[in-house]
Amino acid sequence: MSRLTTVTRLRVTELARQPLTLVMLLALPPIVIEMYGVAVKSFPQLPTLGADPATVGRMTGTLFAVAFLAGLVGLFQVISARRGDERAAIAGFPRWELLATRLLTMVIIAVAGATVALAALSYNVDVATATLAFGFLVLAALVYGLIGVIVGTVVPQELEGSIVLVFMADIDNALSSGLFPIDASTTIPLVGDVAVTDFVPLYHPRELFVTAVLDGGVASGHLLPALGWVFGLLTIAFVAYGHTAGNGWFTSNGGSA
Amino acid sequence: MTRVGAALRSGATELRRTPLLLALLVFAPAYVIYVFTLVAPGGTAVVHLGGEVVRTPLAEAFPAFTTPMTAALLSGITGLFLMHSSALADSRLVVAGYRAHQVVLARLGLLLGVAAVATAVSVGVMLTAFSPDHLGWFVLGTGLTALVYGMVGVLAGVLLARITGVYLILFGSMIDLFIFQNPLATDAPAAARFLPGHYPLRVAMEAGFTGTVETASVGWTLLYLGVLTAITIGAFYREMRVT
Numbered sequence: 261m262s263r264l265t266t267v268t269r270l271r272v273t274e275l276a277r278q279p280l281t282l283v284m285l286l287a288l289p290p291i292v293i294e295m296y297g298v299a300v301k302s303f304p305q306l307p308t309l310g311a312d313p314a315t316v317g318r319m320t321g322t323l324f325a326v327a328f329l330a331g332l333v334g335l336f337q338v339i340s341a342r343r344g345d346e347r348a349a350i351a352g353f354p355r356w357e358l359l360a361t362r363l364l365t366m367v368i369i370a371v372a373g374a375t376v377a378l379a380a381l382s383y384n385v386d387v388a389t390a391t392l393a394f395g396f397l398v399l400a401a402l403v404y405g406l407i408g409v410i411v412g413t414v415v416p417q418e419l420e421g422s423i424v425l426v427f428m429a430d431i432d433n434a435l436s437s438g439l440f441p442i443d444a445s446t447t448i449p450l451v452g453d454v455a456v457t458d459f460v461p462l463y464h465p466r467e468l469f470v471t472a473v474l475d476g477g478v479a480s481g482h483l484l485p486a487l488g489w490v491f492g493l494l495t496i497a498f499v500a501y502g503h504t505a506g507n508g509w510f511t512s513n514g515g516s517a
Numbered sequence: 518m519t520r521v522g523a524a525l526r527s528g529a530t531e532l533r534r535t536p537l538l539l540a541l542l543v544f545a546p547a548y549v550i551y552v553f554t555l556v557a558p559g560g561t562a563v564v565h566l567g568g569e570v571v572r573t574p575l576a577e578a579f580p581a582f583t584t585p586m587t588a589a590l591l592s593g594i595t596g597l598f599l600m601h602s603s604a605l606a607d608s609r610l611v612v613a614g615y616r617a618h619q620v621v622l623a624r625l626g627l628l629l630g631v632a633a634v635a636t637a638v639s640v641g642v643m644l645t646a647f648s649p650d651h652l653g654w655f656v657l658g659t660g661l662t663a664l665v666y667g668m669v670g671v672l673a674g675v676l677l678a679r680i681t682g683v684y685l686i687l688f689g690s691m692i693d694l695f696i697f698q699n700p701l702a703t704d705a706p707a708a709a710r711f712l713p714g715h716y717p718l719r720v721a722m723e724a725g726f727t728g729t730v731e732t733a734s735v736g737w738t739l740l741y742l743g744v745l746t747a748i749t750i751g752a753f754y755r756e757m758r759v760t
Contacts, residue, residue, distance in 0.1 A: 283681075292688050299696035302705040317696075328687060336680050419598035420537050422683045426594055427545045427587075431552055433691055434583075456556050 264357055264364070267348070271337070271365040289325040289373060290380035296321025297384065311474060315385050320437050322381045323400050323469050327462055328429050330370040330401035334408025335421050337362045338501075342416055359501045362409060370401030381473070388476030396472055399486055400465035404429070406493035407461060413500040428461075436463040461489055520615055524623035528603065529630065542595075542631065546587040546639040553583040554646040564700040564726050566719070571726045577647040578701070581725045584643040585659040585718055586694040588635040589666035593686040595631045596670025599624050600753075601679055607753075617754035624671055625746060632663035650728030658721025658730075661738045665713045666690055668745040675752045694718060700726070716741065 300317025345358050374397040378390065387393050408425060415421040435457060448454050457463040464486035471479035532538065557579035564571045564578060600607075607620050636659045640652075649655035669689065673682040696702070697709040698718045709715060716737040723730045 288681075288684060288688075292692070295688075295692045296696070298706060299692050299702075302697070302702040302709075303699075325688070329684065332680050332683055415537070417535075417537065418679060419595065419602065420535075420541055422594055422598070422679075423538075423541050423545055423591065426590060426683065426687050427549055429687060430587075430590060430691065431549055434553065434695065435556060 263353070264360060267353075267357070267361040268364040268368075271341075271361055272368055286376055289322070289329065289377040292325040293318050293321040293377060293380050294384075296324075315474075316470075318381055318385055319470050319473055320433075320466070322377045323397065323462065323466050324429075324433055326370065326373045326377045326397050327400040327404040327465075329373045330366055331404035331408035331425055331429065332422075333369045334362070334366045334405040335412040335425050336408075336418070337365060338409050338412030339416050339418055339421055355501065356498070359409075359498065363405075363497075366405040366409065367398075367402070370398055370405055374398050374401055385473065387473050389472050392472035392476070392478065393469060396465055396469040396486075399490065400462055400469065403461050403465060403486070403489050403493060406490065406497050409497045410493065410500055413497070413504060432460050432462045435460045436466050458485065461493075464489065521619050521622045521626065524610060524615070524620060525626040528599070528623060528627045531603075532627065532630075542591065542634050543638050546584075546591060546635055547642045549587045550580055550583055550639060550642040550646075554580045554643075562701055564722070565703055566700060566723055566727060567731075569727060573726060580643045580646045581649065582695075582699060582718075582722065584639045585662040585714075585721045586690060588632065588639045588659050588663035589694060589714065590686070590690050591635040592628060592632045592663040592667030593670035593673075593690055594683065596624075596628055596667040597674040597679070597682045597686055598670075599627060600671050600674025601682075618750045621671070621746065621750045621753050625668070628664065628667040628671065632660055632667050635663050636660040647725070649725040651724040651730070654724030654728075654730045655721050657735070658717050658719075658724055661717035661735070661742075662694070662714055662721060665717055665738065665742055665745065668742060668749060669713055672745060672749045672752060675749060675756055690714070713741065713745075 297314045297318035300320070301314040303313050341362070345355075348358055349355060374394055378387070378394050378397060381387065382390070407428065411421050411424050411428075415424055464482040467479045467482040468486055471477055471482075554576070557576040560575050561572050562575045562578035564573055603624075610620055611617065636656060640656055640659055666686070670682070670686055673685055677685065693709075693712040693714040697705055697712060698714045700722050716734045720730050720734045720738065723734075
């Protein structure tokens with residue numbers, strides 16, 4: 261357990277030593293949130309928005325600012341430390357511990373980012389239930405953080421991995437932002453008709469977050485799918501990382517792939 | 518000029534050797550535009566272009582305004598990593614006698630290639646769902662949007678860490694192109710016209726929905742691109758002196 265703590269502390273210190281990373285954590289989310297607010301204000305009062313456009317913009321900006329930050333941290337954590345992980349595995353670390361430290365670091369960054377972003381949102385928007393809103397913000401960050409880890413594991417090059425993550429985020433932002441009425445569905449054998457938005461990672465966390473901010477409750481029908489995304493992605497992350505680990509997954513045998 | 522050509526050729530060779538990147542250059546825009554076309558809701562979009570208002574089906578408006586955005590995003594990210602991945606080699610080129618502007622111009626040449634591929638693929642996929650009123654101007658508008666964002670990416674690559682750069686390119690292009698310059702928006706703030714996507718996207722949207730383009734927008738875009746290139750050369754020169 262102490263090894264896990266030591267390596268996690270090392271990863272967080274590594275990140276904290278880069279001043280630009282700290283600036284990004286503290287300064288960029290509030291700027292993104294405010295820009296979203298100003299930008300969406302220029303849209304007409306679309307029926308899909310359901311609230312004042314500026315408020316919708318700020319809420320959407322908060323969610324995406326935190327989620328994509330976690331996604332990028334997850335991606336770069338896995339890619340940039342690949343060689344370091346090889347060495348740590350040779351030094352006796354089982355691969356699952358290395359992945360766990362990556363995930364823990366990503367969660368710490370997600371919590372820090374969510375705290376700053378929610379504070380920035382609260383400056384202009386009355387948040388009905390701050391604890392719920394914070395929880396759903398961290399949930400959204402977990403979803404994208406895990407996506408970042410998976411992309412970084414499967415596509416271990418910075419440029420290519422970034423392109424994949426950014427394009428996913430781009431589609432996600434457009435489809436789950438609530439700006440446009442997306443009502444398309446598709447039929448899956450044995451399951452039946454499924455809404456396209458169910459395939460968009462941030463759709464359910466966004467619904468939960470918006471409801472917590474505006475009404476203070478939990479949006480019915482969205483909590484289970486959102487948790488399903490987290491556990492599904494967590495499983496995929498472990499399987500993908502385990503696949504690259506070969507037989508060094510549970511044992512400290514030198515980490516040969 | 519031969520020095521720029523040599524640096525450009527070596528950069529292009531490096532790009533050619535990364536098949537995954539080449540596949541993504543083609544697949545990513547095609548996938549995004551296809552998805553946007555697939556999920557576009559029914560109904561009519563009211564498109565605001567300067568003083569003119571055009572009504573068009575949302576199913577046509579969606580692919581039209583996601584095409585330049587997709588090309589820009591791809592160029593921006595590639596521009597960012599062009600500078601990062603080649604930073605060591607570039608600094609050696611400078612030690613070997615290259616001038617800062619020659620290195621940046623070689624990167625700009627590579628960007629032209631990336632922007633051309635991103636534009637061709639994006640417009641090609643878009644044509645399955647939407648035919649712009651004037652295809653030539655639309656391609657030019659999309660290409661210029663990609664080029665401007667590519668240069669923003671190169672500048673970010675010189676000045677910022679990779680993770681910060683990707684974050685800025687992602688949100689910068691999303692907020693600028695998808696929200697501020699979105700032709701469905703009615704009352705964009707005056708400051709939005711100073712953002713990188715304003716003039717080139719205007720060329721693309723006017724070409725797409727009215728067929729007549731204000732040529733001044735092309736001029737303003739080229740000026741913007743020139744200023745960005747000059748700033749990037751300055752930043753690169755300063756970076757080389759510091760290191």
